[in-house]
Amino acid sequence: MPxxxxxxxxxxxxxxxxxxxxKAAKERxxxxxxxxxxxxxxxxxxxxxxxxxxxAFLLLGSLAFAG
Numbered sequence: 340m341p342x343x344x345x346x347x348x349x350x351x352x353x354x355x356x357x358x359x360x361x362k363a364a365k366e367r368x369x370x371x372x373x374x375x376x377x378x379x380x381x382x383x384x385x386x387x388x389x390x391x392x393x394x395a396f397l398l399l400g401s402l403a404f405a406g
Contacts (some may be wrong), residue, residue, distance in 0.1 A: 356362070
């Protein structure tokens, strides 16, 4: 039985401590920021597509009235 205890101490990764609350909070904050930036990027792309479609309709409409 002591060998099992010794094995868990040796296999425990002290540099990547899963119980490090400060590190976990930092990782959660980074994940939140990256998801927020993805949402903003998606919204920006949708806005650009809507603007391009509206401008295309306006251009086609002005050409129809010009001819």
